[in-house]
Amino acid sequence: SYELTQPPSVSVSPGQTARITCSGDALPKQYAYWYQQKPGQAPVLVIYKDSERPSGIPERFSGSSSGTTVTLTISGVQAEDEADYYCQSADSSGTSHWVFGGGTKLTVL
Amino acid sequence: QVQLVQSGAEVKKPGASVKVSCKASGYTFTGYYMHWVRQAPGQGLEWMGWINPNSGGTNYAQKFQGWVTMTRDTSISTAYMELSRLRSDDTAVYYCARGIAVAGTGYFDYWGQGTLVTVSS
Numbered sequence: 576s577y578e579l580t581q582p583p584s585v586s587v588s589p590g591q592t593a594r595i596t597c598s599g600d601a602l603p604k605q606y607a608y609w610y611q612q613k614p615g616q617a618p619v620l621v622i623y624k625d626s627e628r629p630s631g632i633p634e635r636f637s638g639s640s641s642g643t644t645v646t647l648t649i650s651g652v653q654a655e656d657e658a659d660y661y662c663q664s665a666d667s668s669g670t671s672h673w674v675f676g677g678g679t680k681l682t683v684l
Numbered sequence: 685q686v687q688l689v690q691s692g693a694e695v696k697k698p699g700a701s702v703k704v705s706c707k708a709s710g711y712t713f714t715g716y717y718m719h720w721v722r723q724a725p726g727q728g729l730e731w732m733g734w735i736n737p738n739s740g741g742t743n744y745a746q747k748f749q750g751w752v753t754m755t756r757d758t759s760i761s762t763a764y765m766e767l768s769r770l771r772s773d774d775t776a777v778y779y780c781a782r783g784i785a786v787a788g789t790g791y792f793d794y795w796g797q798g799t800l801v802t803v804s805s
Contacts, residue, residue: 576746608791610729617779617795618729624786661729665789671734671743673719673789678728 577601577666579676586682593649595679597662600643604667607645609638612659612678621660622647649681657683686710688780688796695802696770703766704799706780713761714738717783719792720754720765722776730776734783735763770803777801 579599587593597607607625610618620629622638625645635650649656662676691705706718720732733744735754742754753766763780778799781792 605789606786608789610792612729617781617798618792620791620793623791659728663729663731663791667788671788672745673731673734673783675721675729675731 577668577672577674579607579662579664579674581660581662581676581679583677584680584682586684587652588684589654590651593652593656593681595647595649595660595662595681596644597646597676598644599664599674599676601667602640602643602645602664605664607638607640608663609636609647610661610663611656612661618661652681652683654683657681686782686794688782688794690778690780690796690799693800693802695804697805698771698803700770700803701766701768702770702801703764704778704780704801706763706765706796708761708763708782711782713756714758717785718754718756718763719781719783720752721779721781721792723779723798724773724776727776732765737763767801770801772803775801775803 581597609622611621612618621632621636625640626638637648639646659678661678665673687709689707714737717734719734722730735742737756756763780796782794784790
């Protein structure tokens with residue numbers, strides 16, 4: 576089955592830039608989406624269609640795509656950004672099966 | 685406003701089945717697919733499948749085929765997810781989430797509050 580690969584953890588100091596990658600063979604053909612999940616809460620969409628930001632999401636969150644890798648960038652990281660981040664997409668084989676990456680724990684030092 | 689309200693926590697014995705409900709409000713229930721996602725303790729998100737509330741058509745992740753059943757009752761705007769032959773590693777929070785389709789994929793814009801299902805003898 577189709578898989579999306581993320582690093583398990585990323586650590587940055589406040590004010591720095593955090594970059595979280597997500598790799599998958601179908602990403603050149605399928606949009607990717609990013610969710611933020613804090614403990615005990617449901618996920619929240621922070622990026623859609625690779626690089627679009629939903630209303631209400633701070634401008635410091637951005638997304639980009641290059642080949643089989645998409646990247647979530649958080650500029651000027653704040654303590655409140657500490658959370659788990661998941662990419663999500665679908666395979667391109669026509670099954671309409673959606674899939675999540677394994678998740679990345681962002682630690683703000 | 686859009687709300688997805690799920691049923692309460694469940695404790696089940698191995699081999700039993702569980703049925704979780706998700707009541708939608710604030711939008712046209714039949715206009716959006718409903719997905720189910722689960723998250724085991726300390727683990728990541730796992731997509732289980734979707735149901736088209738309009739037609740009742742379903743699409744399950746390969747792992748759950750033959751094991752999960754998604755249904756709906758349009759008269760009360762409620763989706764259901766039933767998982768059978770439960771094992772201890774099915775212990776997880778189960779979420780319903782409204783799906784927005786985009787060109788072969790899509791995303792979740794609203795989520796239920798989650799239902800903890802504990803499988804223990």
